Amino acid sequence: MKLPSPVQWIEAQRKRGHELCLMLDTFDHKPVLQTLLKDRTHDRYSSLYSQTPIAELAGIGPFLIMLDSGDTQPLTELLNSPERHWGWLVSIAAQDFPALVQHWRERILVGQRPDQGIYRFHDNRVLGRALSSMPPEARPAYLGPAHSVCYAQGEHWLSADNRAPGQHPLPEQPHWLQVPVPPEQRARIRETNAHRFLLAHHQVAYLQLAEHRDPFDWLRLQRGRAEGWGWHAPRQLEFLLVSSLSTPEFEIPMQWHPRVYEEPSEHFERVCQEAKLLQGKGIA
Template identity: 35%
Template sequence: MSEALNNWLGEQARLNRVLILALDSLAEPNPVTSLYSAGVMQRSVQLYRRTEYAQFAAISPWLTELQNPGNDAFRRLLDDPQRNWGWIGSMDKADLDSLTQHWIARMVIDEDGERSLFRFQDNRVLARCLGNMKETEWPLLLGPISSVLYWDQDQWKSADNSRSGMYPVPNPAPWLRTPESGEQARSILRDNLKRWLLTYHVDAAATLAETRVVSEWLEEQMDLLEAWDWRTPEQREMMLSHRLSPACMADVAWEPLPGETSEQHFDRCQRVFVDQKAGSAA
């Protein structure tokens, strides 16, 4: 284990703090599976089940009180941080109810009428947010968590919350105000699209997986979305939902025509792949 990891774990033990895991169900493989089998998930909260997003429970973040830091399953997670399975926090006193309340209050991002879920459980998202905030603002994001340890690109990093406690959500939220780098934005978009596919098109994605590596297919589609300058949720969802079919994906009508703007290109594809098929079905 790295020195930063050992030092942080040792310091939390010295301060007699309780360790909390924030787990990302979309990590591959799902970290919840191995921890559950090892008996680590006895004191846990599946966050979305306590919200209006209960139908998405299968991809919900988990908050787990780690009662035995020496557990082999937990140690194996520490040995494999590149999986981006989540992060570790510490609290002076275990209080999953307050922690759940804190993250539910910060769970939804509402930008210009578009609602999305804030993936706080993703260590890459947490790293980006903390890196772009002032240390004096960290308590607004971390709330009752006293300290966090997370994997950022190629190393363990930690952040101490000097004023842990419960805070109202500020408007605007400082963790959302800064632009991501190109790769960070793509990483977040990739995770959001993957979650959308697994929520709304799980059967089609499973069929595609019989002949393609879905993650590679998704990268190809994201390259096309960027090349075609299709950036709205409507454009992304229309394109992905139809191109899950290999036959549809091979249709030459997807190719932009000379002189065609991105809006004209999308409108034409909408007519070809959505409107015409709807008319045929009728």
């Protein structure tokens, strides 16, 4: 439902006795996070990536925060800048905060090992696309304990209600993972995820790269190279990025480029083997 402003939704949820929570993408919003967490008890916020297989990314991942009456200033700052894609708002029953945390933790990873990826549910654009494409009966499994959500979509504010709030099992084929993502946005998501991964796991080498080249230009180049080679799996892009970071020029050796008539899977396996050999010799 289209809203004249998110304030209308906030007032309506509070009149119904619901607690309001903020789903915050903390990566570019650290000052807001620090303001909100100051003097807040630990049972009123949670880093969603903690206690999951990607706990090492908890510091740059989304936070779920129960809002208090004193949060007017930081909340107003966020509501006045929807173009920053900081996340979205959700209303729940007072006792359902732990259940909501667990609900989204169960939906963080998508796919099967070793090609699992991170589902960016905290991005308002991802949430909006999913809700606009699924039938109402699919919403409970997606929204879980949430009674309603409020999010920006382009220039408008929208809300979506959940007709059956509660704990729901993860479907075998979730509707929200079948939503087609525009190629340009898919590319931006992959670059952002790669940027966060390198900061979390290879910070020293990545910062050295930033002294010589624009990180996002470099990421864009490497992503385009991986796609051109048919390396579409997350682990393949990860290998290319990490291997490139370990060289003085931040580019993998020319002999690791594909050979004529070499299939993408053959190419990847060959390069992996060559990398292991170099590591064994102490070269890479």
